[in-house]
Amino acid sequence: MSKFQAPKGVSEYFPERSRHFEFVRETLIQSARVSGYELMELPVFEDTELFARGVGESTDVVSKEMYTFEDRGGRSITLRPEGTAGVMRSVIEHNLDRGQLPVKVWYSGQFFRAERPQAGRYRQFYQVGIEAIGLNDPEIDAEVIAVAVMAFEKLGLKDYHTEITSLGDAVTRERYTKDLREYISTLALDESTIARAELNPLRLFDDKRDEIRSMMEKAPVLMDYLTPESAAHFEEVKSTLDQFGITYQVNNRMVRGLDYYTGTAFEFVHHKLGAQSGIGGGGRYDGLMRQLGGSDLSGIGFGLGVDRILLACEAEGIEVPQENSLALFIVPMGESVKGFAVLKAHQLRAHGISVDVAYGDRALKGGMKAADKSGARFALVLGDDEIASGKGELKNMQTGDSVSVTLRTLHEELLKLI
């Protein structure tokens, strides 16, 4: 047996890159926080039935990509392939839908889909998502989209675009799908494509082949089937986005992978990520809560792919600001002062000052090199002299200047400097 390796298709983040990952995730979350969303911390596995009913049996996600297993009590458990169903379950279970509306929450964590991996498509991946439940003001739709766009702007992403559409209500969709199927039945298609259309006729809009594309050009468009109310709602969403200065493209042949979407739907597509170009998406879901046994409330939310957004930042050459750099790096001179240095570091940390120490038996030069690499703002050499005098030279690593400090009150002097 050779060495262990990570399971197929999982992404891992470790220094230095983990800092970039963390920065991306925090930026996404921060955008939700400033818009009034609060944390929802949920399990990564749920009753299999929740996804089957919530996401839809006919979707690829449910029918062939779920990690499903039986627990020791014989229950069928599934690793969450998406976030919305779990949020709905929890909202219903804890009666949040009976309180003040809308319920606005964000979540962040791992999701699981057993697909064939490639860059940007992982079997365990990270999403940050938000949900606004209980009201169907078009302004909330615009807010949700804006939360994502604001985060992208904060990150400095430029090479992407936003697509929006309206999928209408259930009745509309039924009428439309019927006509679309009829249209498709007139086309000369191969077997596998017919099977695909059978499952979800909208899929053909997404086909990459030119001949299919041109065949679908004259297909009926859902937008033409919208009820006056749906159309008005969509107009209001668009005009609010316009007021926000958010640019978008209306894509009236957008296909979403989850069954529960109704009304407003949207996607964020990046241009430098190859085939896995969707960095996020979402939409409104009218019947979902009721479907899961809760009250008949509407909701809207998105899921953003943290892995892909990080990839997008890298593709655009975006520099991640150096966060959390150390305030102080202590270099002990020899064994005799090591204990003192470590204790001093411990005490300073208790004051909230970030400190690290040159561990190992490094010579002074090596210790200073370590101080440099650590990115600490100050370095302090501790030797027998310093312990004897109770004073030391605090070196500013950027300017190279030193100031004399009293070791006993070091925390006070440092707090003034940082």
Added chain:
RNA sequence: GUGGUCGUAGCUCAGCUGGUAGAGCAUCCGGUUGUGGUCCGGAAUGUCGCGGGUUCGAGCCCCGUCGAUCACCCCA
């Protein structure tokens, strides 16, 4: 899930038509007594993804396998 490409030191890669491995960066040490970033010198490091096979001999050829990756598919 289908098809293609790739897999050599920590990282990025070189290795001509098969003769048992190299560079740059990173790491560590040093350039005379206690201060880093430049420069100079030196050192360490690989079961050439793994397992079979062909061959006198394989990193280079064949098969399998694992993983990554590209496209399809799907989607975050």
